[in-house]
Amino acid sequence: xxxxxxxxxxxxxxxxxxxxxxxxxxxxxxxxxxxxxxxxxxxxxxxxxxxxxxxxxxxxxxxxxxxxxxxxxxxxxxxxxxxxxxxxxxxxxxxxxxxxxxxxxxxxxxxxxxxxxxxxxxxxxxxxxxxxxxxxxxxxxxxxxxxxxxxxxxxxxxxxxxxxxxxxxxxxxxxxxxxxxxxxxxxxxxxxxxxxxxxxxxxxxxxxxxxxxxxxxxxxxxxxxxxxxxxxxxxxxxxxxxxxxxxxxxxxxxxxxxxxxxxxxxxxxxxxxxxxxxxxxxxxxxxxxxxxxxxxxxxxx
Numbered sequence: 001x002x003x004x005x006x007x008x009x010x011x012x013x014x015x016x017x018x019x020x021x022x023x024x025x026x027x028x029x030x031x032x033x034x035x036x037x038x039x040x041x042x043x044x045x046x047x048x049x050x051x052x053x054x055x056x057x058x059x060x061x062x063x064x065x066x067x068x069x070x071x072x073x074x075x076x077x078x079x080x081x082x083x084x085x086x087x088x089x090x091x092x093x094x095x096x097x098x099x100x101x102x103x104x105x106x107x108x109x110x111x112x113x114x115x116x117x118x119x120x121x122x123x124x125x126x127x128x129x130x131x132x133x134x135x136x137x138x139x140x141x142x143x144x145x146x147x148x149x150x151x152x153x154x155x156x157x158x159x160x161x162x163x164x165x166x167x168x169x170x171x172x173x174x175x176x177x178x179x180x181x182x183x184x185x186x187x188x189x190x191x192x193x194x195x196x197x198x199x200x201x202x203x204x205x206x207x208x209x210x211x212x213x214x215x216x217x218x219x220x221x222x223x224x225x226x227x228x229x230x231x232x233x234x235x236x237x238x239x240x241x242x243x244x245x246x247x248x249x250x251x252x253x254x255x256x257x258x259x260x261x262x263x264x265x266x267x268x269x270x271x272x273x274x275x276x277x278x279x280x281x282x283x284x285x286x287x288x289x290x291x292x293x294x295x296x297x298x299x300x301x
Contacts, residue, residue, distance in 0.1 A: 119184070159179075225268075228281075243260045246260045
């Protein structure tokens with residue numbers, strides 16, 4: 001059986017148990033589901049318990065989740081090990097990949113986004129450098145510069161935002177933290193030189209209060225922000241939150257109010273501008289006034 005088919009089978013198994021939300025799923029039901037969803041029916045013996053037992057350690061390695069069997073009564077995902085964002089993204093990406101692999105007969109009904117992010121070939125070299133503590137040299141061209149410039153950094157963290165990838169690094173020499181878009185990297189060269197991450201750097205917390213990839217360089221704290229959306233746009237914001245801190249304040253026929261706690265950055269302001277008149281900033285005053293002035297300038301007022 002091809003390796004891809006094994007992964008697909010395991011993916012569907014995880015997906016089915018995720019939907020069970022901790023409820024026990026009998027083996028016969030899992031077997032029936034997998035035979036319907038995947039190509040395991042091509043096997044002479046179908047999906048056996050022995051195959052199931054072999055799948056469990058592979059699933060733990062490939063997808064980062066543990067499947068348990070409660071005394072033969074059924075299978076469930078160990079929710080003591082909640083899926084991380086990266087694991088969820090892996091499952092989502094695999095599901096999308098499988099969808100796009102459907103037979104050509106479905107091509108007339110499916111139009112995936114033709115754009116693909118640039119610079120993905122640098123992800124693995126940067127990850128290796130971050131893990132090993134190696135300095136890398138980047139030929140980096142900003143959109144407003146005519147020629148690329150050499151940047152020398154110690155990679156600390158890779159971050160995705162809106163389909164683009166960025167690397168946060170510590171600049172060799174100055175120790176300043178800076179973020180670089182991989183789509184603007186022209187060339188990457190690992191070096192044998194080692195770097196030491198800043199003593200107070202916490203990768204898990206660095207972007208916690210950020211919308212996007214920008215963060216104030218001073219000690220300005222994140223701000224509580226209160227937004228009032230038109231009803232329809234508010235429902236979109238509820239279905240796809242702006243930020244992990246987003247909370248529903250109120251929902252009426254007139255609109256939806258949401259709160260979030262983030263840094264007031266360029267990325268956030270551009271996002272709010274994109275909603276046009278369908279969002280109103282209620283707090284803080286400085287952000288409210290900026291948005292009003294930006295709309296006035298756009299209207300030529």
